[in-house]
Amino acid sequence: MWDWKSLQHFQSRFMKQIKLLAIFAILILPSSISYKQPFHYYSYKEMEEFLNEMEEEYPEIMKFYSIGKTYGGREIYVVKISDNVSIDENEAEVLFMGAHHGNEKLGYQFLLYFIKSMCENYSKNESVAYLINNAEIFVVPMVNPDGVENNTRKNVEPNNCIGENIFPILKGVNLNRNYDAGWNEWRPWYFLSTTSTPYGDLILYFLDFPPEYRGEKPFSERETKAIKNFVESRNITIAIDFHTGAGKIIFYPFGYTDKKKPKDLEKFISIAENISSINGYDYAEAGEGVIGMAIDWLYEKHGIYALIIELTRNVAPRDAEEVREIIQLNLPVMHYIINRAIEEKGRI
Structure with missing residues (x-):
């Protein structure tokens, strides 16, 4: 069993290791790694x-508008692609x-490429025209624009954590832990990875330890509130x-529990x-222990068939050829999802 003293000792050693790794990265990585064709991600x-x-x-087929504003004053944009784009049709x-x-x-760079591909091919490709003529396609490229600009996993809104002005990792909320799905499923430990440590084969965190901080309550964050309000104003069939x-x-759901399965498991x-x-990717239930995810809330509260697609192991690949291959591989996935939504709509 872990006692409080042992936990403090572990966390102290862990933070020291993080600092050493950061120093190592600054001193060593720039001179030891080179990329043939570095990819430029949009700001x-x-x-x-x-x-x-x-x-x-x-x-005629594309418009975008704001559904909310971040702590940093950035707009959270949603893009709509459809024929008769200014009208809400029964599609x-x-x-x-x-x-x-x-x-x-x-993730957002792929979605921007998808937007461009759909618009450019509307008048050239019958299959693309069919999708745009029979569906209303919504895209939120950057749910967390403050995080994008600061290159952080979480948003940047202060959370009153001691030391957050010294260590950026302490600031902000993990937005994909802030939805109202299993948010109150408190667990004493959160299993982050299987990296070996002096204390065993698992790195252990409190569920609300800063890297995974879920926020003060569900939808406490401006970004998740914006998504909530938008979703509840629409009639979405499938979300990715x-x-x-x-x-x-x-x-696919659920991430916060393995004690129940989606009633639409076969469809998922x-x-x-x-x-x-x-795309050749594996698939699985999100797994027990990940609370407050968007896909769980979308399905559990609204019946939306919501899934996560993890595009690659690298958080932000720098090799342009690798990025191009991932984008090309997954564009047909988008067409399938839209077509599947059209089919599901037809069954109602």
Whole structure:
């Protein structure tokens, strides 16, 4: 059993190791790693410029607007792609989200490429035209724009944690732990990884230890409130939340418990299997122990078939060729998801 003294000792040693690793990275990594073709991820400002350009060029099928504002004063934008884009039609609705975790940059970059691909091919490709004519496609490229700009997993709103002005890791809330799904499922430990330590084969954290801090209450954060209000104003059928860092894998609910399964488990497996047949990724239940996830809330509270797609192991790949391959591999997945939503809408 862990007593409080042992825990304090472990956390003290862990923080020392983190500092040493940071110093090592600063001194060694820039001179020892080189990338043949470094990929450029858009900044928040570049995303705004891109969206403005796309709306100016394709006003009949694409528009974007703000659904909220962050602590840092940045707008949280949603993009709508559909024929008759200014009208809410009785069509299937899909939602794609990226950058719940601001350092996971490939998710939003992929979604920006998807937006461009759909708009450019509307008049050239019958399959793309069919999807846009029969669905309302919503994209939130950056759920966490403050995190993107600061390259942090969490948002940057102060959480009154002692030392947060000294150690950035202490600041902010993990937005994908702030949704009202299993949020109160308190556990004394959170299993972060299987990295070996002097204390065993697991790194142990309190559930609310800063890297995974869930916030003071569900939807305490401006960003998750914005998503909540938007979702509750729509009638979404399928939602995909893009992440990186956990490998190439598809997750479906639930993440906060393994004691119950989705009542639509067969449908989730069907969707995951079809995605897997396109991109070759593995698929699995999100697994017990991850509270407050968007996909769990979307399904449990609203009946939306919501899944996570982890695009790659690297949080933000720098090799341009690798990024290109991941994007090309997953664009057909987007077409499948929209078409599946249209089919589901037709069954109602």
